[in-house]
Amino acid sequence: MAASRERLIDLKTQATAGAIDLVFLDESEALTHPYLARCWARRGAELRIQAPGQAKKRAMLGAFNPVRRSLLVHTSPTKRSTDFIDLLDQLGAAYGTAERARPLVAVLDNGPIHRSKVTTKALARRTWLTLEWLPKYAPELNDIERCWRDLKQPYLANRTVTDPDALDRAIHNAVTPLNHERQPHSSPVLIQSA
Numbered sequence: 001m002a003a004s005r006e007r008l009i010d011l012k013t014q015a016t017a018g019a020i021d022l023v024f025l026d027e028s029e030a031l032t033h034p035y036l037a038r039c040w041a042r043r044g045a046e047l048r049i050q051a052p053g054q055a056k057k058r059a060m061l062g063a064f065n066p067v068r069r070s071l072l073v074h075t076s077p078t079k080r081s082t083d084f085i086d087l088l089d090q091l092g093a094a095y096g097t098a099e100r101a102r103p104l105v106a107v108l109d110n111g112p113i114h115r116s117k118v119t120t121k122a123l124a125r126r127t128w129l130t131l132e133w134l135p136k137y138a139p140e141l142n143d144i145e146r147c148w149r150d151l152k153q154p155y156l157a158n159r160t161v162t163d164p165d166a167l168d169r170a171i172h173n174a175v176t177p178l179n180h181e182r183q184p185h186s187s188p189v190l191i192q193s194a
Contacts, residue, residue, distance in 0.1 A: 004135050011105060011132060015067045018102070023063040023072075024144040025087070025108040027079050030152065032056045032161050032172055035166055056164045060151075060171060061087040063094075063106070064144040069182040071147045071173050075168045081118040088126060095127040107132045109142060151178055 015022035033055035041047040059079035063072040074090050076083040095104050106129055108114050123131065135139050155174035159165045 001135055001141075001170050004138065004141055007132070007141070008141060011107070011163070012066060015105075020102050021065070021104045022067065022093065023065050023087070023095075024060075024105070024142050025063050025106050026116075026142050026144045026148070027084075027111070028148040028152075029057045029059045029079065030060060030156050030167055032164060032167050034144075051107050055165070058167045058171060060148070061085060062144055063087065063091050063146065064147050065091060066077065066143050069184075070179045071144070071175055071182075072153075073171060075171055077164065078114065081113045081116040084113045084119055085122045085192055087120060088129070092126065092128065095128075097126070100128055103130050105129060105130045105132055107134060107142065109134045109139070147178075151175070
């Protein structure tokens, strides 16, 4: 685990210096029924949130660039190898695949959809992508985990959406302000007149 931490520090240093592009890949999911965060009820009363029908979910497959501090999200009704390959295609479109000036390094865990036969073949065809595998059961090493938390808590928590398509829109509508708030904002420059 310590060796993996050191390797990630080295990759982040290279990315900050502009030698590589670095992304962390992972999956999560969101539900049409609310994720409850910081809720309260009167003492002794049961907390009840009305939510119509049965909860539906959307898989979120994402790539987080720690230097640009930006999250790229692909949503899908399922969380399968083909969905992960769709994320790779979206990543290729965002970063370019031909004649790359610097390597694109993807850090990912050993999840089943990352190691399947279909994904292994797809990854082999994407020579523009270099993989860095995390050790098993080490989500704390994957920087995208904090992005999922930041996306779910303020943007998706405590609200019910009517159907999976509305949830899909809510996810994508939340990614833009999340990315914006993560960008470093320069301080205003005060100009003194003579």
